[in-house]
Every structure is written in C-alpha cells, then in structure tokens.
Amino acid sequence: MNNAVTIVMIEDDEGHARLIEKNIVRAGVTNPIVHFSNGSTALHYLEQNGQSARSLLVLLDLNLPDMTGIDILQKLKNDEGLRRAPVIVLTTTDDKREIERCYELGCNVYITKPVEYEHFANAIRQLGLFFSVIQVPESA
Amino acid sequence: MQLAPLVSRLKPARLREAPLFLGGAFAVLIIVVLASTALLGLSQRLLNEIDAGVRIQQKANDVLVLLRRMESGQRGYLLTGDEDFVSAYRESVPIIPQALADLNNEIKNNPEQERLWRELEPVVRKKLDEMAQTIRLFESGDRDAALNLVRSEAGLRYMEDIRRLTQDMKDIQARQLGEHYRDARRQEWLLIGVNLAAISLIIIIGFIAILIVRRANTAMTKAQTVLRDVNAELEANVAARTAELKQANEEIQKFAYIVSHDLRSPLVNIMGFTSELETLKGELFERMAALQQSHSNGSAPALDAPLNEKDQVLADDFDEALSFIKASITKMDRLINAVLVISREGNRTLRPEEVDMNGLLTNMSDAMAHQAQEADARIDIGPLPSLTSDRLALEQIFSNLLDNALKYLRPDAAGHIRVNGRTEGNKVVIEVEDNGRGIDPKDRERVFELFRRAGPQDKPGEGMGLAHVRALVRRLDGVITVKSTPGEGSTFVVTLPRAPLSSSKRMPA
Numbered sequence: 103m104n105n106a107v108t109i110v111m112i113e114d115d116e117g118h119a120r121l122i123e124k125n126i127v128r129a130g131v132t133n134p135i136v137h138f139s140n141g142s143t144a145l146h147y148l149e150q151n152g153q154s155a156r157s158l159l160v161l162l163d164l165n166l167p168d169m170t171g172i173d174i175l176q177k178l179k180n181d182e183g184l185r186r187a188p189v190i191v192l193t194t195t196d197d198k199r200e201i202e203r204c205y206e207l208g209c210n211v212y213i214t215k216p217v218e219y220e221h222f223a224n225a226i227r228q229l230g231l232f233f234s235v236i237q238v239p240e241s242a
Numbered sequence: 243m244q245l246a247p248l249v250s251r252l253k254p255a256r257l258r259e260a261p262l263f264l265g266g267a268f269a270v271l272i273i274v275v276l277a278s279t280a281l282l283g284l285s286q287r288l289l290n291e292i293d294a295g296v297r298i299q300q301k302a303n304d305v306l307v308l309l310r311r312m313e314s315g316q317r318g319y320l321l322t323g324d325e326d327f328v329s330a331y332r333e334s335v336p337i338i339p340q341a342l343a344d345l346n347n348e349i350k351n352n353p354e355q356e357r358l359w360r361e362l363e364p365v366v367r368k369k370l371d372e373m374a375q376t377i378r379l380f381e382s383g384d385r386d387a388a389l390n391l392v393r394s395e396a397g398l399r400y401m402e403d404i405r406r407l408t409q410d411m412k413d414i415q416a417r418q419l420g421e422h423y424r425d426a427r428r429q430e431w432l433l434i435g436v437n438l439a440a441i442s443l444i445i446i447i448g449f450i451a452i453l454i455v456r457r458a459n460t461a462m463t464k465a466q467t468v469l470r471d472v473n474a475e476l477e478a479n480v481a482a483r484t485a486e487l488k489q490a491n492e493e494i495q496k497f498a499y500i501v502s503h504d505l506r507s508p509l510v511n512i513m514g515f516t517s518e519l520e521t522l523k524g525e526l527f528e529r530m531a532a533l534q535q536s537h538s539n540g541s542a543p544a545l546d547a548p549l550n551e552k553d554q555v556l557a558d559d560f561d562e563a564l565s566f567i568k569a570s571i572t573k574m575d576r577l578i579n580a581v582l583v584i585s586r587e588g589n590r591t592l593r594p595e596e597v598d599m600n601g602l603l604t605n606m607s608d609a610m611a612h613q614a615q616e617a618d619a620r621i622d623i624g625p626l627p628s629l630t631s632d633r634l635a636l637e638q639i640f641s642n643l644l645d646n647a648l649k650y651l652r653p654d655a656a657g658h659i660r661v662n663g664r665t666e667g668n669k670v671v672i673e674v675e676d677n678g679r680g681i682d683p684k685d686r687e688r689v690f691e692l693f694r695r696a697g698p699q700d701k702p703g704e705g706m707g708l709a710h711v712r713a714l715v716r717r718l719d720g721v722i723t724v725k726s727t728p729g730e731g732s733t734f735v736v737t738l739p740r741a742p743l744s745s746s747k748r749m750p751a
Binding site for chain 1: 499503504506507508509510511513514515516517518571572575586
C-alpha cells in the first residue's frame with residue numbers, strides 16, 4: 103500500500119487498539135496509524151484531512167462511547183470527500199443484521215474480533231496483507 | 243373487575259324455586275280436575291235419585307188410579323148390574339199386583355216410604371178383598387148383602403186411607419225432590435265455582451310462569467352480559483400480560499446480548515495480552531539462557547542455549563500460570579457464546595410447517611451412525627406422528643437429545659436408544675429413551691439449567707444442551723420432562739402442540 107495512506111483507527115478500547123497496531127506492524131505494514139478512542143474527535147480529524155492530499159483508510163469499531171460506528175460509517179459515506187476512503191469494520195459484534203447493515207452502508211470489509219488470540223492475530227495479519235494489495239484512491 | 247361478586251350476581255334465588263312452583267301448580271290443576279269429576283259423579287247420583295223419586299210418585303199414582311178405576315167399576319156394577327162396569331174391574335185385577343210390586347221396588351232404600359208402604363199394603367189388600375167380596379155376593383144374587391157391605395163404609399174408609407197414604411208418599415217424594423233439586427243446584431254452583439277457581443288458577447299460574455320465564459331470560463341476559471364483560475376483561479388482561487411478558491423477555495434478550503458482547507471485549511484484551519506475555523516470556527528466558535551461557539564461558543550469547551535447572555522451573559511455572567489463564571479465558575468465551583446462541587435463538591422468528599418427524603429423526607440418526615458405532619449403540623426410531631412446528635427448532639431439540647443419549651451411555655452395556663411417539667388429543671408426545679447411566683433424582687431439574695451438568699464430569703460440554711432444548715421446547719409451547727433410573731437409563735419426554743396455538747406468532751423463549 104502506498105505509504106502516503108494514513109490508517110485511521112477508531113477504537114475506544116485501548117487494549118484492542120494496541121493489539122491491532124502491534125499485529126499490523128508485525129504484518130509489515132509501515133503506514134502511519136492515527137488512533138482515536140471516540141467518535142467525535144475521529145470525525146473531526148477525518149473532516150479536516152479529507153480535504154488534504156493524504157489518502158485515508160478507516161479501521162472502525164462499532165461500539166463507541168459517544169456514538170455508534172454505524173453513525174460514523176453513514177457520515178463518511180455521505181461525505182463527498184471521504185466517500186471513497188475504504189472502511190474496515192473491526193468489532194466484537196458478529197450479529198448478522200449488524201454485518202448486513204454495515205455492508206449496505208458501504209463498508210468494504212467486516213471483521214469480527216475473535217477472543218482466541220491466534221485467530222485475532224491472524225486476522226489482523228491477513229488485513230495487513232490486504233493493505234499491501236489494496237489500492238486506495240487519492241483524495242480529491 | 244372481580245369475579246366473585248359477578249358470579250354471585252348470577253345466582254337467581256327465585257329461579258331455583260321455579261320447578262317447585264310449577265310442580266305445585268300442576269298438583270293444584272290435578273286436584274281441580276279430580277274435584278270436578280267427583281262433583282259430576284255426585285250430580286249424576288242426585289239426578290238418578292230425582293229420577294227414582296219421580297218414578298215413585300208415578301207408581302203411587304198408578305196404584306191409586308188403578309184402585310179408583312176398580313172401585314168405580316165395582317160401584318157401577320153394583321148399581322146397574324151392567325157387565326160393562328165389572329169388566330173394567332176385572333181387567334184391573336191381574337194388573338194391580340204388578341203395579342204394587344213396581345211401587346215396592348221403587349221405594350227400596352227409602353225408609354220413610356217403606357214405613358208408609360207397610361201401612362199401605364194391608365189397606366190395599368183389605369180394599370181388594372172388600373171389592374172382591376161385594377162382587378162375589380152380588381153375583382151369587384145376594385144384592386142386599388153386597389149393598390150392605392158397601393153401606394158399612396169400610397170400603398170408603400179403606401179408599402180414604404189409600405188416598406191419604408199415597409198422597410203422603412207423593413208429598414214425601416215431593417219434599418225429597420225439592421231437597422234433591424236444591425242439592426243439585428248447590429252442586430252446580432259448586433262445580434261452576436270450582437271451575438272458575440280452576441280457570442283463575444290456570445290464569446294466575448300462566449301469569450306467574452310467564453313472569454318466571456321472563457325473569458329467567460333477564461337473568462340469563464344479565465349473566466351473558468356479565469360473562470361477556472368478564473371475558474373481555476380477561477382477554478384484555480391476558481393481552482396486557484402477554485405484552486408485558488414480551489417486553490420483559492425482549493429486555494432480557496437484549497440484556498443477554500449486550501452483556502455477552504461487552505464481556506467479550508475485555509476478554510479479547512486479556513487473551514491478547516496473555517498471548518503477548520507468553521511471547522515476551524519466551525524471548526525473556528531465551529535471552530536469560532544466552533546471557534548465562536556467555537557469562538559462564540565468556541562466549542557470545544547464543545539464542546539456543548539451554549536454561550539452567552532453577553530457571554527452567556521458573557519458566558515452567560510461568561507456562562503453567564499462562565496456560566491456566568488461557569484455558570479459563572477459552573472457557574469463558576465458550577460460555578458467553580452459549581448465552582449468545584440462546585439469546586439469539588429467542589429472537590428468531592419461528593416458521594411453522596408440516597414436519598414429518600419420522601423422516602427428520604431417521605435422517606438425524608443416519609447422520610449420527612458413525613458416532614453411534616463408536617459408542618457401540620443402536621438407535622431405533624419408532625413410528626412418530628407428524629406435526630406442524632418450526633423445523634429448525636425441532637432439529638435442534640432432538641439432535642441435542644440424541645447427542646446426549648449417545649454421550650452418556652454406560653461403558654458396560656451396549657447402548658440402545660429408542661425414539662417413540664404418540665398423539666394425545668391435540669398434543670404430540672415424543673420420548674427419547676436410552677439405557678445409559680441415568681440421572682440422579684436430585685439432578686433432574688438441574689440438568690435443564692444453563693451451565694449445570696450432572697453425574698461424573700468425564701465428557702466435554704458446557705452444560706448448555708438441555709438448557710437450550712428446554713428454551714426451544716418452551717418457545718414451541720411445549721413441555722419437556724425427564725424420567726430416569728440411575729444406572730438403567732433416562733427417558734426425555736417432549737410434549738408439543740400438534741399445530742401452533744396461534745399461527746405465526748413470536749413467542750418468548
């Protein structure tokens with residue numbers, strides 16, 4: 103993946119965020135990772151940087167203290183500048199309806215965090231692999 | 243609205259006496275009819291007596307007239323000697339005994355008349371003798387003797403007596419007739435009175451009967467209204483309760499769902515960082531060994547150096563602690579997943595369809611053939627009734643029960659699992675019977691509880707199978723019970739409605 107792409111991680115659980123970061127790095131992904139633990143600051147950042155030259159990739163948790171990940175997803179997909187940024191939902195919820203809803207709203211990948219760490223690490227590494235092939239559009 | 247006062251309002255105190263009243267009315271009518279009949283009988287007898295009285299008067303008159311005729315014949319003959327006169331006398335002689343007998347016959351049972359008769363009869367005989375004697379004397383030519391006999395006035399006195407006596411008889415009869423007529427008239431009035439009373443009674447009874455029927459109708463209508471009210475109330479109550487239950491259930495579902503999700507989140511961290519610790523520990527001890535080696539022999543630290551004994555114990559303790567933590571986390575994850583599965587099952591919409599239970603169970607036992615063979619067990623599926631229910635739920639219920647039956651067999655006996663079914667009214671009963679280890683009486687309720695298991699814990703499992711089964715059976719409006727003899731086997735009895743109680747409803751789990 104182009105190093106110009108910034109990974110925006112919206113995750114309220116510091117532990118999860120750390121584990122995700124660790125495993126992304128282990129997968130050999132060197133892109134900068136920006137972490138937000140609540141929805142509003144994340145949205146603020148995205149709105150500011152959506153207009154800049156940097157391309158963005160969003161890692162989104164659905165359970166946030168101030169809003170749901172679904173709200174953020176909706177806002178992103180309705181924003182002219184951010185619409186094309188890939189969104190990867192990474193959450194503990196494996197409810198079918200929730201998953202369907204996320205895909206309907208335009209998320210690119212939906213990943214459930216497994217408790218089994220082996221699987222968790224594996225999933226993130228696969229995601230890293232995915233990062234290395236995914237083409238992120240240059241923002242406008 | 244309370245039921246008790248409503249029901250007491252339905253008690254028609256008067257109505258319960260209605261049969262009694264109607265019975266009484268009927269008895270009164272019968273009495274009236276009997277009285278009328280009796281009165282008619284009495285009238286008949288009176289009429290007969292009146293008839294008899296009239297006949298006595300006639301007969302008495304007949305005797306008097308006959309005697310008068312004989313006397314006038316006798317007198318005429320004595321005066322003129324004309325045979326024409328004596329023929330009138332002679333004609334009457336054979337008739338008079340009959341007339342007397344007739345009169346005697348009529349006055350029987352009439353003491354007053356009989357007394358007069360006893361006076362009359364000798365006088366009549368004397369008169370007849372007198373007349374016969376005068377005629378005999380006259381015919382023998384002794385006209386004077388005959389006339390002397392007449393002049394003696396004995397015959398006149400006899401005749402006068404007879405006239406008086408017959409007149410007395412007629413008078414008595416006239417008096418008695420008068421009494422009889424009075425009686426008859428009184429009876430007539432009585433009859434009319436009785437009949438009028440009967441008619442009034444009938445009208446009154448009819449009126450009261452109409453009143454009773456009207457009151458019964460009013461009571462019935464009232465009862466129906468009350469019943470309708472109670473029913474409506476009841477339905478409203480049931481609907482309200484059902485709604486409350488549904489809401490409570492939905493809240494529980496939501497709660498279970500949220501709790502299990504929120505529990506999972508920290509679990510990911512615990513597991514993740516425990517694994518990270520494990521990796522760190524590996525690296526740490528590797529470096530320790532290498533450092534120790536280089537320290538003892540002065541060489542450069544090598545990564546594959548062995549640990550010394552003390553450090554090895556430390557490393558093993560580390561591993562043990564970590565493996566306990568990880569095993570516990572894995573178990574907790576499984577439990578949370580179990581709660582999730584059940585809570586999710588409760589949210590699923592049931593789709594009732596006609597299910598051939600024979601086919602369903604046979605397919606299931608075929609799929610378990612390998613498992614059964616390993617357990618040295620045989621599964622027999624008896625003829626089973628089909629029912630209309632949710633196929634997925636039924637599959638889950640019976641696969642869990644069969645699975646359990648195979649799982650908890652006795653090692654010392656060949657397993658035999660039988661599935662039998664029958665229809666009971668609008669219910670279907672299916673029994674899953676095994677000859678396995680059985681369940682201790684104190685555990686029979688416990689086995690249906692979430693995360694609870696019974697007997698020796700020598701088989702893997704979360705203790706959720708039967709909890710799930712019971713939740714499913716309840717959702718299908720059924721009941722599951724267990725009969726068991728420890729050491730001999732268990733029978734799980736599933737009773738399900740043959741068709742859903744109301745179509746396509748979402749029942750609480």
